[in-house]
Amino acid sequence: MAVTGWFVALLCLGVVPVVAVGADPSRSFAVLAGWIALSILLLVIDVALAGSPRSLRITRSIADRVRLGEATTSELLIVNTGRRTVRALVRDGWQPTAGAPFERSRVIIPAGERRRIEQTLRPVRRGERRSEHVTVRSVGPLHLGARQATIASRGVLRVLPPFNARKHLPSRLARLRELDGATSVMVRGQGTEFDSLREYVRGDDVRSIDWRATARRSDLVVRTWRPERDRRVVVVVDTARTSAARIADEVRLDTAFEATLLLSALATRADDRVDFLAVDRRVRGRVTGATGADLLAKLVDSMADIDPDLIEMDWDAVPGHVRQITSRHAFVVLLTSIETPGASSGLLAVLPQLTRSHTVAVVSVTDPAVIEARNDRGDREAVYRAAAAERAVLDAARVAAAVRRSGADVVTGSPSDLPPALADHYLALKAAGRL
Amino acid sequence: MSMTDTRAPEIGEDAVITPRFRTRLRRAVFWIVMAAFGLLVVAVVSSMAGAGSTGAPPLDPTSADPEGAKAVAEVLEAEGVTVTAVASADDALGALESAGDATLFVVDTPYLDPSRLAGLAGAAGSIVLVDPSFPVLQELAPDVRIAGSAGGDGVDAECSDPTSERAERATVDNTYRIDGDVEGCFPVDGDRFGVVSVPGATPLTIVGSPAVFANGSVTNYGNAALALGLLGASDELVWYVPGLADVEADAPPTIGELTPGWVVPSLLLVLLATVAAGVWRGRRFGPLVVEPLPVTVRAGETMEGRARLYQRTSARLRALDSLRIGAIERIASLLALSRHADAGDVSAAAAALTGRSPNEVRSILIDAVPRSDAELVGLSDALTILEAQIRTLTDPTGRRAR
Structure with a gap:
């Protein structure tokens, strides 16, 4: 049960008849009492006519993991199994650092129908973010009052480390390839492993010429090396x-x-x-x-x-x-x-x-x-x-x-x-x- | 990172966390019963405590409250005195005129208008005045002055007034000092009196303590004798307790009379609307969501703390030594000195490179002791300049600027 701003406005509007009946205090008081009774009656009727939020069935759909700094979409599928239309204000109970937007979603679900609510989550912190429940406020046809219920529905979003350092990866991989025998730049060290023999091309280190293999063939042959692996x-x-x-x-x-x-x-x-x-x-x-x-x-x-x-x-x-x-x-x-x-x-x-x-x-x-x-x-x-x-x-x-x-x-x-x-x-x- | 994983548990009726109104009512039954019981207890206790009080003004002749004076009035009636209770000056005047030569008993309430008293005094045979305020005394008995409270204990009469003498002893609260041929009884400290008799065309008796007449205390000491003696002096008694009717009808209108009738209901409505607005804005949209947050500590706190500690204890030499050690190590590495070179070697090498006097460089790097913060800042600057100079001179690119 909740009241809306319209109910407050309705109450305030009572000033008009109270002032209009004028100077006699007893009549003013009577009008006042009447107005309050009327407002509360309207409120009760409105709340009674509001669709029950308890009749809603909620299904979630969300990516189970997202990298920090990226956005993801959280979906709520709401089925109205009741007999009345539900004009709902929906709050998904994400933890604050899950980065859910502050605005609540408004949705009108006619009886027996289903609506989807999408929310963009922008998590601001690494770790597991949860939403344990969805709260629905179902507003009556006069918009004076509302029925409210919280429905358990668990959503879990795993926020992964951002790995911003991956921008350094291409240059380091290029350096790694340079270490490899695939390029002509040779690196000789005590720990590098023998890879294969190939023909000499200009620019190769003359120290890497394999003289025995060269003697067997007519061309100059060099040994290539590759960095140690499986460390x-x-x-x-x-x-x-x-x-x-x-x-x-x-x-x-x-x-x-x-x-x-x-x-x-x-x-x-x-x-x-x-x-x-x-x-x-x-x-x-x-x-x-x-x-x-x-x-x-x-x-x-x-x-x-x-x-x-x-x-x-x-x-x-x-x-x-x-x-x-x-x-x-x-x-x-x-x-x-x-x-x-x-x-x-x-x-x-x-x-x-x-x-x-x-x-x-x-x-x-x-x-x-x-x-x-x-x-x-x-x-x-x-x-x-x-x-x-x-x-x-x-x-x-x-x-x-x-x-x-x-x-x-x-x-x-x-x-x-x-x-x-x-x-x-x-x-x-x-x-x-x-x- | 894919959208494929979908959790779709079947949600049943029991998935609604918010309890139904019925459930909530059932859970709250204990507290509702407790609250009702508490209210009942409060109601019973207050009705028992308030049984003796009817809200009548003090010394009302029909009130059986401890503050009322029904006892005295009843006894007087039984003794044949006609007691006429009035609540306004007009009624009192009428009663006095119709009775002729009656005793007027005036209780001073906030509604008493002193300017009407003179007229009443003319019509009365005698007047008994209880605990009068200053304006009333000024009007009726200028020779009597208020002298403060004596505490409400019993005091002996000690005077020749027959009524007081018969009473012997009575409760005395407010007392009066007197001038002229006014007679005082029940003295406190010799010159303050609890009962004062002012002779004149209309004899006036002023009694400082309402307790003399009140139901609750009339039986103390000789209070009853005093009260009955004063009030039963003649067959007719006009008992005047000023009430609302004494407020002058032609007085300027009050703020309450000037405001239109709709103002109070409107204010009430605004108040209600404020409460409703509070409910509107204050209604929480579902339960609070908790989230445990990790602890983070600002790095550099220890450094700041140590800096403030140096400063507060004026540890200038210690602070400077930290700066010197850092500078010496950097200079040593710039000059490519061996790791075993001590500060003296570094200082000598630095002097040789820069061409500055060895003593000056040694003073900057090792010897000088700062005696004030200004000297500390000066030495710190000298260190920076020396280091910068060496850095320039040993620049591997060979540029020797400066």
Whole structure:
């Protein structure tokens, strides 16, 4: 049961007869009482004549997943099984960050008929968005009152990470092809594998001429090489306390996911196997054994509803997790933060265990605002801030130095630079055959 | 990302979350019963508490309230005194004229018009005035002045007035100071009196405490004797409790009389419409939707905090040292010095490259201690300039600007 603005207007209209009957208070009061009684009678009749919202049957249809930043359409099919026409105002109970439009849908459904309502959802946050119910307000023929009912109807929309870093993918794939024997540019390194023999063309490295094969034939023959393949890449994302920090309007965890996606897309094209782990004190997400397009789909699905947890990271368990995935040599990427020696002591303690059998890269987002603050020496406050920023940079540098001493590489960058930086690091390792 | 996945569960009648009116009523039965019971209790209690009160004015001769004065009036009637209760000055004048030489008993209520009292006094044989206000005293007895409350305790008569003397002791509340040949009884602190007799053409007795006549307290001390003695002095008693009829008919019209009859109903209607508008706008469109949001923390909070901490504790040297260490490391890498070079080596190398005096460079990089914030800012600027200079001089492109 609800009243509309028309009912309020109707009540206000009662001023006219009350004033018209003039000066006698008792007659005015009588008219007033009469008007109120008339208004309420009309309201009751109107509500009684409104089609029952309980007789509506609702069916949903919605894409089950959408990438963050894209829009999707949510459909409601409403069947009126009652005997009266329902003039309905419909509210779909999406969670706020599902990005449903604020306007309510108006729809008129004659008895026994069916109507479709479309809504464009623009989610503003990663994760699983739900709508548990649909509320219908059925307005009476006089538009004075309405009957209202909430009908349970579950809709679920999975919002995937945006993977904005995919714009860097084509250039990195081109670099990857350059590493491959398919192009004439040869890369020779200790880790590259012998691929095939072919005729010499101008521009080839003369050092790659295979003299024995040349002796067997009349032409110059060169060996071609291709980068090593079927290597393992294990990406470990730290989802604990420090990943909740927002740097340059992006949460550290989101940057880590972007970097993971770019690296995975690249590595799976390079025929390496990528495994993904999101951990804090427990395993929050795990993708193993997937390749190609399936890998990316599984990754974004697994990442969708991982949010930072305000607990301390359990680094001691990480070597065990990695060992479970592979016992072979692998490229282990730790996406975490290196800030102060104290906060990174857990990481530094387990790094030697990992570097003993794996190639390790510790990847961390740096805050551009800190560098900016360090270089701003405008006034007294700025100088103190610059000192604090310098201290933060020095602390991070000390941790980075300690990480390097443990035998791991350090990759840092601002949120926008980090994904390509990690991809470049991977390519460099691949070219050098260190995977 | 495809539109193929369609969830289409069959929705039954039980899928409606909103309870039916009947269900809601059934659930609310307990509270409705409780509310009804509570209302009943309140009604019973208030009717019992309010049993003794009829809303009559104080000292009304027909009221049996504790504040009424039915007891005194009844006793006087029984003793043969004719009690005529009036509620307006006109009636009082009429009663006095028809009775002739009657006692006038005046209770001071807000409706009493002091200017009418002189006329009444002319017609009355004697006047008993209870708890008069200042304008009334000014009119009838200028020699008597209000002297505040004495607390309502019993006070001894201590005077020669026979009526008061017979009463011996009575409740005294409001008291009066007197001048001239006015006689006072029931003194408090020697010069304030609870009952005052003003002689004249029409003898006037002023009683400060209504409790002397009231049903609830007339039996205390000698109150009854005093009341009956004062009011039963003659066979005729005109008991005047001023009421609404005393409000002057030709007074200027009040705001209530000036407003047209439709104003109040219209206001009532506007009020109702406001309530209806509140219901219209306030009706929630379905249940609230909850959504757990993740925590995000602004990075750089620790840096800001540390900066404010440096500033508040004036840790100038510590702040400057942070800047120096950063600058020395960068200069060392620009000059391609070994990792083991200490600050002194870097300073010497920097001085050699820039051609500045070694002492000056060493002061900037190591020695100088800032004693004020201005010196800190100055040293910070010097550091920046030195670093920029070295950066230019070691520019690998070979440009040596500046």
